[in-house]
Amino acid sequence: MAATAAKAANNLFLESPPLQKPYPLLKTPSQLPSSLFFKTLPKPLSSPTHKTLITASSKNPVSHLFSSRKANPDAKYTSNFNDEDKPHEECGVVGIYGDPEASRLCYLALHALQHRGQEGAGIVSVHNNVLQTVTGVGLVSEVFNQSKLDKLRGELAIGHVRYSTEGSSMLKNVQPFVAGYRFGSVGVAHNGNLVNYQTLRAMLEDNGSIFNTTSDTEVVLHLIAISKARPFVMRIVEACEQLKGAYSMVFLTEDKLVAVRDPSGFRPLVMGRRSNGAVVFASETCALDLIEATYEREVYPGEVLVVDKDGVSSQCLMPNPKFKASCVFEPIYFSNPTSLVFGRSVYKSRYAFGEILATVAPVECDMVISVPDSGNIAAYGYAAKAGVPYHQGLTRRSGSGRTFIEPSQKIRDFGVKLKHAAARDLLKDQRVVVVDDSIVRGTTALKIVRLIKEAGAKEVHMRIASPPIIASCYYGVDTPNREELISNRMNDEELREFIGCDSLAFLPLESLMKYFGSDSPNYCYACFSGNYPVDPSGELGDFSDDGLNGSVE
Ligand SMILES: O=P(O)(O)OC[C@H]1O[C@H](OP(=O)(O)OP(=O)(O)O)[C@H](O)[C@@H]1O
Ligand SMILES: NC(=O)CC[C@H](N)C(=O)O
Ligand code: SF4
Numbered sequence: 001m002a003a004t005a006a007k008a009a010n011n012l013f014l015e016s017p018p019l020q021k022p023y024p025l026l027k028t029p030s031q032l033p034s035s036l037f038f039k040t041l042p043k044p045l046s047s048p049t050h051k052t053l054i055t056a057s058s059k060n061p062v063s064h065l066f067s068s069r070k071a072n073p074d075a076k077y078t079s080n081f082n083d084e085d086k087p088h089e090e091c092g093v094v095g096i097y098g099d100p101e102a103s104r105l106c107y108l109a110l111h112a113l114q115h116r117g118q119e120g121a122g123i124v125s126v127h128n129n130v131l132q133t134v135t136g137v138g139l140v141s142e143v144f145n146q147s148k149l150d151k152l153r154g155e156l157a158i159g160h161v162r163y164s165t166e167g168s169s170m171l172k173n174v175q176p177f178v179a180g181y182r183f184g185s186v187g188v189a190h191n192g193n194l195v196n197y198q199t200l201r202a203m204l205e206d207n208g209s210i211f212n213t214t215s216d217t218e219v220v221l222h223l224i225a226i227s228k229a230r231p232f233v234m235r236i237v238e239a240c241e242q243l244k245g246a247y248s249m250v251f252l253t254e255d256k257l258v259a260v261r262d263p264s265g266f267r268p269l270v271m272g273r274r275s276n277g278a279v280v281f282a283s284e285t286c287a288l289d290l291i292e293a294t295y296e297r298e299v300y301p302g303e304v305l306v307v308d309k310d311g312v313s314s315q316c317l318m319p320n321p322k323f324k325a326s327c328v329f330e331p332i333y334f335s336n337p338t339s340l341v342f343g344r345s346v347y348k349s350r351y352a353f354g355e356i357l358a359t360v361a362p363v364e365c366d367m368v369i370s371v372p373d374s375g376n377i378a379a380y381g382y383a384a385k386a387g388v389p390y391h392q393g394l395t396r397r398s399g400s401g402r403t404f405i406e407p408s409q410k411i412r413d414f415g416v417k418l419k420h421a422a423a424r425d426l427l428k429d430q431r432v433v434v435v436d437d438s439i440v441r442g443t444t445a446l447k448i449v450r451l452i453k454e455a456g457a458k459e460v461h462m463r464i465a466s467p468p469i470i471a472s473c474y475y476g477v478d479t480p481n482r483e484e485l486i487s488n489r490m491n492d493e494e495l496r497e498f499i500g501c502d503s504l505a506f507l508p509l510e511s512l513m514k515y516f517g518s519d520s521p522n523y524c525y526a527c528f529s530g531n532y533p534v535d536p537s538g539e540l541g542d543f544s545d546d547g548l549n550g551s552v553e
């Protein structure tokens, strides 16, 4: 379908001609939100120049294997809590068009998105039609310095912070990736995970492609390179039509910034604008806030937004889904509490989850405390609803990262020990409710209960502001295998005993769904239900990440 439309769109490609406005719609209007029809948005005030095309090469490491427990191939997307499976962490992306400080703004925005991935970071900018790349393993502050940012000139840039889902944490897999194709260069930054990556890669390798990385994201560049569609944006469309799974992506070329969100809308992606007219895309609104860009709207599921010298244009390129599947773990854990995600305040959602817990799982107690940081807001909600004081019974040592997203369990155990300290005088002889956002492997809960008991608490009641995680995620959260998901191995009572608390309660899935009201069917709950909105089965090949080749810094 895209190929046909692409042909119809003619050879508009040479020397970056102005694209048709409005772009041809590739899907029928009934499949689109009305706001997408023939929409050309205001033009950025400044735009990068364009001329010749120069290629920069990418570098980055690969992924990890899918859950050893087979996904249920018969699973249908339903709202019922049943079955088992489980999820994990993700990445952050940013794109800026039309600001002379594009790479520095990207750098700041990546700081704001650092909670989404800590394994690597990178920025690609365009200057004099050359794509320049800086990527590195580690935190944003470790990867970039003044001299590196000085090299990233231009008014157009994209950036990425990585938490790997496919491919190890090596430099070769750190995004953005940049590749040359017949008519120029293209860079990409991706949040999500492609469930048909193995199939696509096998097909591409059979046809002669050679891969630089072990990341799922690289297949997109190969698909763009082999596409014959015109103009360039149609190559992106054609490539994306072959992808299955989760992708919120930003692309850049010598003269364009393109944002794409998969038809299910698994991962967030928003658009904003700075007062100078520069257009900004980012995973979360907290990145817009930091660089003083005003939030305009989400990139809609299945939408492609193109920004170039003619302004911003919207198209719907991919088959519209029967349902949306926004990741419910975004409001529960991943996203920054100051962000609006999927159009809702993360803070308000977490607060409400705490209030619901206090209603469905009340217990006599003297105080409510939280597992900092991501349990804090639900704990405020619980305390307020229960009419019990909230105290900061646990503090988090500064500099400790998110242990949930550390790839190895050995490191996680160590990290958790380093991470928290208990206020002994406060907790002594008290009946304490401790609230956390989730239990994945159980490492944190086990250690936290022990810590509170050692501090002299009389009773410890654990309240979790999400349902039990029983299934792996295939859509951009690097969840452990099912076997590692503790709620997949133990029922609530066994888990309570294992953790050593006096009572344990999770937010019921039904309550979570009820909270979202009429929006509820638009969310993915697969890690709590095992019912996958996009079937990941039948796509698993036997590629493995060699983990050997590639620079580590
Ligand atoms: O059961 P586990 O395997 O221990 O994982 C669950 C914990 O991981 C996350 O916290 P994390 O320490 O990653 O980050 P945070 O400090 O942002 O909450 C989450 O908030 C839980 O506390
Ligand atoms: N967490 C993510 O969104 C990861 C993006 C991509 N799949 C990678 O592994 O690099
Ligand atoms: S399975 Fe669905 S809800 Fe769970 S983390 Fe993955 S995308 Fe989010």
Ligand SMILES: [Mg+2]
Binding pocket: 371, 372, 373, 374, 375, 436, 437, 444
């Ligand atoms: Mg935590």
